[in-house]
Amino acid sequence: MAIALTIGLGIQACNQSSPIDNQTSDRFQGRLVLTGSSTVAPLAAEIGKRFESEHPDVRVDVQTGGSSRGIADARNGVADIGMVSRSLKEEEADLQSFAIASDGIGMIVHQENPVNSLSNQAIIDIYTGKINNWQQVGGKNAPITVVNKAEGRSTLELFLDYFKLENSQVKSSVVIGDNQQGIKTVEGNPNAIGYVSIGTAEFSINDSIPIKLLPLNGIAATSENVQNETFPLSRPLNLVTKTQPQGLDKAFIEFAQSPQVHDIVQQQEFVPISK
Amino acid sequence: MGEKSKNQISLPTFIVWAIALSVTAVFCWILGDILWHGVGQLSWEFLTTEPRNAGREGGIAPILISTCLILAVCLAVSLPLSVGTAVLLAEFTTTESRFGRLVRRSLDVLAGVPSIVFGLFGNAFFSIKLGLGFSILSGGLTLACMVLPILIRSAEEGFRAVPTEYRLGAAALGLSRTTTLWKLLLPAATPGLVVGLVLGIGRAIAETAALIFTSGYVDRMPESLLDSGRSLSIHIFDLSMNVAGGDANAYASALVLLILLLLVNGMATWIAQFWLARRIKS
Numbered sequence: 001m002a003i004a005l006t007i008g009l010g011i012q013a014c015n016q017s018s019p020i021d022n023q024t025s026d027r028f029q030g031r032l033v034l035t036g037s038s039t040v041a042p043l044a045a046e047i048g049k050r051f052e053s054e055h056p057d058v059r060v061d062v063q064t065g066g067s068s069r070g071i072a073d074a075r076n077g078v079a080d081i082g083m084v085s086r087s088l089k090e091e092e093a094d095l096q097s098f099a100i101a102s103d104g105i106g107m108i109v110h111q112e113n114p115v116n117s118l119s120n121q122a123i124i125d126i127y128t129g130k131i132n133n134w135q136q137v138g139g140k141n142a143p144i145t146v147v148n149k150a151e152g153r154s155t156l157e158l159f160l161d162y163f164k165l166e167n168s169q170v171k172s173s174v175v176i177g178d179n180q181q182g183i184k185t186v187e188g189n190p191n192a193i194g195y196v197s198i199g200t201a202e203f204s205i206n207d208s209i210p211i212k213l214l215p216l217n218g219i220a221a222t223s224e225n226v227q228n229e230t231f232p233l234s235r236p237l238n239l240v241t242k243t244q245p246q247g248l249d250k251a252f253i254e255f256a257q258s259p260q261v262h263d264i265v266q267q268q269e270f271v272p273i274s275k
Numbered sequence: 276m277g278e279k280s281k282n283q284i285s286l287p288t289f290i291v292w293a294i295a296l297s298v299t300a301v302f303c304w305i306l307g308d309i310l311w312h313g314v315g316q317l318s319w320e321f322l323t324t325e326p327r328n329a330g331r332e333g334g335i336a337p338i339l340i341s342t343c344l345i346l347a348v349c350l351a352v353s354l355p356l357s358v359g360t361a362v363l364l365a366e367f368t369t370t371e372s373r374f375g376r377l378v379r380r381s382l383d384v385l386a387g388v389p390s391i392v393f394g395l396f397g398n399a400f401f402s403i404k405l406g407l408g409f410s411i412l413s414g415g416l417t418l419a420c421m422v423l424p425i426l427i428r429s430a431e432e433g434f435r436a437v438p439t440e441y442r443l444g445a446a447a448l449g450l451s452r453t454t455t456l457w458k459l460l461l462p463a464a465t466p467g468l469v470v471g472l473v474l475g476i477g478r479a480i481a482e483t484a485a486l487i488f489t490s491g492y493v494d495r496m497p498e499s500l501l502d503s504g505r506s507l508s509i510h511i512f513d514l515s516m517n518v519a520g521g522d523a524n525a526y527a528s529a530l531v532l533l534i535l536l537l538l539v540n541g542m543a544t545w546i547a548q549f550w551l552a553r554r555i556k557s
Contacts, residue, residue, distance in 0.1 A: 061491065267328060
């Protein structure tokens with residue numbers, strides 16, 4: 001019985017080996033270690049799972065520790081690929097970087113809100129409580145509901161950093177967790193203003209949810225503008241390697257940049273890149 | 276006047292009661308909060324499926340297995356080592372001896388070292404120097420280093436608590452030192468061992484900082500001890516702090532961790548008592 005099984009498996013393996021020989025370049029095996037930014041880690045882990053399901057002999061191990069760790073580990077070879085949730089600095093020019101997604105943030109208001117743009121100063125004044133009625137910025141006579149993000153969200157950090165605010169200065173009416181909650185809050189309150197990942201907001205607008213994205217500094221909040229880096233409130237999520245990637249590293253990075261993973265990128269509340 | 280003061284609760288009594296009650300209340304609050312949020316998410320499916328969408332959906336099966344493996348490695352290494360050291364300290368050295376004092380002092384210092392330091396040490400030594408990489412083995416070994424002081428010190432106390440008359444009696448009966456140790460002292464020291472075990476398991480199973488750089492973050496089903504495996508504590512940390520919308524599953528995982536802790540502790544106590552109690556009778 002056991003012998004028959006072994007032979008059976010052997011024959012099966014032989015049968016399988018012929019098509020594999022024809023396309024050895026598609027058949028990867030081994031272990032790929034990624035370390036770095038905790039913002040990128042969940043996204044990279046999900047991309048890794050899909051990559052594993054397409055290449056069953058590959059294991060993608062994703063570890064966290066922060067962007068600086070990603071840079072250090074990629075440099076000294078502890079990791080094959082580092083994860084960095086910002087652009088590389090000048091002194092990091094020795095590394096190769098590959099953007100797999102962007103984290104862009106857009107201001108959202110209800111579709112019925114007549115306000116179509118806000119200056120940076122107006123947004124700061126609204127978030128610090130100096131402006132508390134839509135009339136003051138050209139809207140209806142209605143109090144403003146300020147929606148802020150909870151502590152620890154990368155979108156909150158990016159938002160505060162851009163407007164040079166401290167979280168303690170923000171006078172928020174509602175504190176929310178994820179992007180979806182932000183969109184639901186603004187959808188249900190015509191006087192609310194909030195900020196969410198542009199990718200998620202565009203997805204919801206296409207789903208005909210009554211919200212709209214406001215331009216920032218006169219630049220429209222679109223995935224394209226996040227991708228071409230003209231939109232000011234954004235950052236790239238990068239994979240970095242020490243040398244020009246080869247073989248498995250190259251295959252994984254190309255896979256992570258391909259449209260095949262755009263749904264994962266959106267699910268993790270980032271903006272996919274369009275090549 | 277006397278009547279009155281009998282019925283009146285004095286201020287110190289009130290304060291003592293208030294402190295005791297508030298400590299209990301905090302514990303009940305934590306337990307209640309985890310139960311309230313976690314029970315609804317908990318199901319057989321949650322325990323037996325893989326996490327999906329960064330842990331927001333799906334279950335925790337690989338994480339549960341990794342946690343148990345890490346704990347098994349940790350105990351398999353630390354238990355024999357700690358019982359051995361405790362026997363040496365309690366039976367073969369006096370409290371005043373220079374060597375005994377040196378070992379004891381080092382253990383006390385080691386017990387106070389923050390877990391992140393153990394994590395960095397484990398990463399540098401087990402993962403990089405010994406080439407174990409991010410693996411369940413490096414994680415378990417790091418935890419073993421961490422719980423050793425607790426295990427040794429409480430086991431030593433257990434041995435010291437055995438009355439000297441036992442040893443004298445055994446010597447008078449002409450029993451060898453090994454037999455005395457095996458048949459008499461070890462069973463008699465069981466309570467101390469169990470206390471150490473419960474404390475050690477508690478510290479190991481709740482550990483995040485020492486594991487994030489050693490056993491790692493990978494939530495795939497481990498295929499060997501050399502695979503990286505995410506522990507429950509790291510999963511809870513990641514879901515509540517790093518993954519938007521992961522709170523529901525974080526609560527459910529916390530509940531599982533709590534139940535696992537109670538189960539493992541109960542089992543450790545039961546096995547120790549069962550195994551050693553039988554020995555002392557025969």
